[in-house]
Amino acid sequence: MSKDGIKPQKDLEPGLYEQIPHFGWMVAGFVVVVLAALTFYLTRHSYEHVAQNKYVGPGQCKKCHPKQYESWEKTRMANSFSVLRPGEKAQEKRLAGLDPSADYTHNESCIPCHSTGYGLVGGFVSIETTPNMAGVTCESCHGPGGSYAGTVMALDKPEFKTPEARKSGLVYPPTEEVCRICHNSKSPFIGADYKFDFVERVKLGTHEHFQLKYEHGR
Ligand code: HEC
Ligand code: HEC
Ligand code: HEC
Ligand code: HEC
Numbered sequence: 001m002s003k004d005g006i007k008p009q010k011d012l013e014p015g016l017y018e019q020i021p022h023f024g025w026m027v028a029g030f031v032v033v034v035l036a037a038l039t040f041y042l043t044r045h046s047y048e049h050v051a052q053n054k055y056v057g058p059g060q061c062k063k064c065h066p067k068q069y070e071s072w073e074k075t076r077m078a079n080s081f082s083v084l085r086p087g088e089k090a091q092e093k094r095l096a097g098l099d100p101s102a103d104y105t106h107n108e109s110c111i112p113c114h115s116t117g118y119g120l121v122g123g124f125v126s127i128e129t130t131p132n133m134a135g136v137t138c139e140s141c142h143g144p145g146g147s148y149a150g151t152v153m154a155l156d157k158p159e160f161k162t163p164e165a166r167k168s169g170l171v172y173p174p175t176e177e178v179c180r181i182c183h184n185s186k187s188p189f190i191g192a193d194y195k196f197d198f199v200e201r202v203k204l205g206t207h208e209h210f211q212l213k214y215e216h217g218r
Contacts, residue, residue, distance in 0.1 A: 053169060054146025055122035055139050057132040064155060065138075072138065072207035080114050081105070081127065081134035096188040113182040116140045141178055141206065143171035162216040173218070 062069040072078050083089050084107070090100035104110045105127055116137040117123020122144065124133035139145055147169035152160055162172055171178060176198040183196050 053121060053144045055117040055120060055133065056145040056149055057122070058137040058139075059132060060145055060149055061138045061142075064149075067210055068138075068207045075205055075207065077136035077140075077205055080136055084110055084114055092189065098188060113187060117144060120144070122146060136182070140182075141171065141174040143169045145169075159214045160216065162218055165216075 058069065058072075084104040086101050086103045093100040098104075111124065112118045113136075115124035115135065116133045116139055122133075124130050127134055148165050152165045152168045153170065154160075162170070166172065176196070179196065179198065179201065183194075184190060185192070185194070
């Protein structure tokens with residue numbers, strides 16, 4: 001073999017030597033372009049589909065709704081992930097038959113109600129990777145924002161109609177049914193005698209309510 005291992009081939013018929021690699025590159029190039037286009041087309045579509053109901057986190061809502069955010073931040077629900085930590089609410093846990101020294105922050109039977117969008121696109125995964133989705137956030141009550149925040153609902157079209165926004169996933173106004181997704185007897189803290197006065201609870205636990213500037217219809 002010669003130094004570079006190719007040289008002897010130069011002695012082949014020059015036309016053939018030049019043709020084969022040239023044609024080969026063209027085919028390879030064509031295949032690569034087609035595959036790239038196909039991949040782009042397919043992933044772009046699946047992404048758009050998934051993005052329809054993507055959770056975006058309360059930080060996105062804060063940009064346009066700072067007053068609701070500041071008020072919500074102080075509620076028990078906003079901070080309801082922390083009660084899963086060991087030592088928190090020890091007396092209440094004992095009464096509910098739970099171990100107060102146990103760490104429930106990674107317990108799959110607690111997380112769905114003490115975080116937002118668990119197991120869903122953009123939703124809570126773990127306290128380490130998605131701390132902004134811990135607790136009951138805006139989207140637990142108003143629906144995943146990926147489909148409406150900044151698109152149907154935007155600063156340059158503040159007069160959008162509620163039914164239009166609802167079509168893209170906004171939950172408004174949230175009804176008692178929305179609260180009942182979590183406020184039900186699957187919670188170890190909710191017994192048979194549990195009462196849920198919706199009007200009273202909205203005042204007590206959601207956020208301060210402000211008059212909107214525009215009429216959106218219901
Ligand atoms: C780019 C700005 C923007 C973002 C981001 C945004 N909103 Fe809005 N939102 C608006 C505007 C503008 C209005 C209408 C305000 C008015 O009439 O005073 C509105 C109204 C609303 C309403 C009342 C709807 C109705 O039909 O009456 C709700 C509920 C709401 N937003 C929730 C959210 C939530 C939850 C998020 C985060 C997922 C969010 N918004 C993100 C701009 C935004
Ligand atoms: C079906 C939803 C749901 C599940 C599952 C759930 N919780 Fe809760 N949890 C709630 C709700 C709703 C409340 C508030 C009840 C109320 O006061 O109205 C609550 C309240 C609590 C409180 C506060 C009690 C108090 O009196 O201050 C603690 C602590 C708690 N949960 C821990 C847990 C732990 C630990 C688990 C898992 C073993 C769990 N939760 C599973 C919905 C749930
Ligand atoms: C994603 C689950 C979830 C949804 C949806 C939800 N909640 Fe809660 N809620 C909780 C959990 C968990 C707590 C317990 C927080 C804690 O004590 O740390 C709680 C606590 C509360 C509290 C405080 C309890 C008290 O006695 O002071 C009020 C008030 C409340 N929720 C009202 C509502 C209302 C009204 C709705 C519907 C508009 C609603 N919640 C929807 C999970 C939820
Ligand atoms: C526990 C449920 C719950 C959570 C969490 C929640 N909201 Fe609401 N939100 C409501 C309810 C209930 C209404 C009142 C609907 C009505 O007027 O009947 C409301 C109303 C609104 C409105 C209309 C104007 C107003 O102030 O009443 C906006 C805007 C809004 N929410 C934004 C947000 C944002 C932003 C967050 C998070 C920072 C958030 N909400 C978190 C339940 C919730």
